[in-house]
Amino acid sequence: MKRRSGPSLRQQLRPLAKCPGCHGQGVTSGLFHEMPCPDCNAGGVVDKETGAALAVDDLVLQLRLWLAKAMQDNRQLKRQLADMKGDSNGRGYGEGRGHGPMGMKYHGD
Template sequence: MTRKSHGPAFKKAAIELAQCPLCRGRSVTQGVFHELPCSHCHASGFVAAATGVAPALDELVTQLGMRLQAATRQIEQLRNPRASGPEATYQGSNRRGAGGTNYTGD
């Protein structure tokens, strides 16, 4: 197997994000009369956890999109729990009956 030595990565690496220390994840800071967009985190509320610096806007959009997709997958898994134990055989077809039908042993 040959390793890739140049060019962009095959998969985008996830960057660990943390709340912005200045706006505390709110995306805005308090001005004299009204709230202003946080200039430290590009008004996103997130910075890189390792460095404390806000990623570039295109990188930030990619990272937030990856986090949203992961959260959506987790929500879908929690909404549709898989049956386990003895009831798992009754939920789907085991194709053990005559002609490939479901056989439960009853």
């Protein structure tokens, strides 16, 4: 059990939900144009527990943290896909020289 006093030294991801006013779009339709959603400060997300809009500086921070997490997950999935495909030359398991279009073997017949 760790003892701590005061706020965390690292920024934490907060659980977010789609804004019910704009359905996660960040804009609402006016009569002739779109306007920034007042319910979520045009962010498209609200606090999941309270349903309140985040302050603009907190909204920017949370969106940046969520984007960094999504990019990290994307890199990890790309790495897993590359491992499944095979070596760095693009050859997968059991593939060697002689593959033609659409992955068919070409024997020169």
